[in-house]
Amino acid sequence: MLGRLLGCSPGLWRRVPRPVLHPARAVGDKAKGAQDAALQTANPGYKAFKNDRRPTNFDKKVLVWAGRFKREEDIPKHISSEVLDAARNSVRIKVCYIMIALTLLGCLAMVITGKEAAKRDHTLLRMNIEKKAKWRAEVEKDEEAAVGKPQ
Secondary structure, eight states, X not given: OHHHHHTOOTTHHHHSOOOOSOTTTOOHHHXXXXXXXHHXXXXXXXXXXXXXXXXXXXXXXXXXXXXXXXXXXXXXXXXXXXXXXXXXXXXXXXXXXXXXXXXXXXXXXXXXXXXXXXXTTOOHHHHHHHHHHHHHHHXXXXXXXXXXXXX
16 A cells, blocks of 8 residues: 555565665675665765774874774774774773782882881981971060060
8 A cells, every 4th residue: 555655556565675684694705795785775875983093193103002902003094993992991000000010019109218217216206396396486486586575
């Protein structure tokens, strides 16, 4: 009935090849090629979607540092997002390892300098006692100056 309303015969709908709707069931490159061929026959002007993007300068540095490519010149113009995500994840892990190492080195440096300061008796308690003694001396000096000056 819909075919009659639109002016097309109902048999036309059965002759059009339909694209593969379940790509997860297709296994291997042959099945993917068959799916792309089915999409091309269903819609001749349609190109299969590619998840490619053009890497920025920072992306190129990440790809080189992650070990995907030897030099920035070796990187192609378009790279899939999966490759870039994998490179970013490996660089993220490397940066985390570097931060862990720097944190441990900082802690070790603080322990060593703290022990050396304790040997010299340069502790926080000693510094506070000296500071308060200095304040008391200033207050006494101000009181003597106030008593010596008649107003």
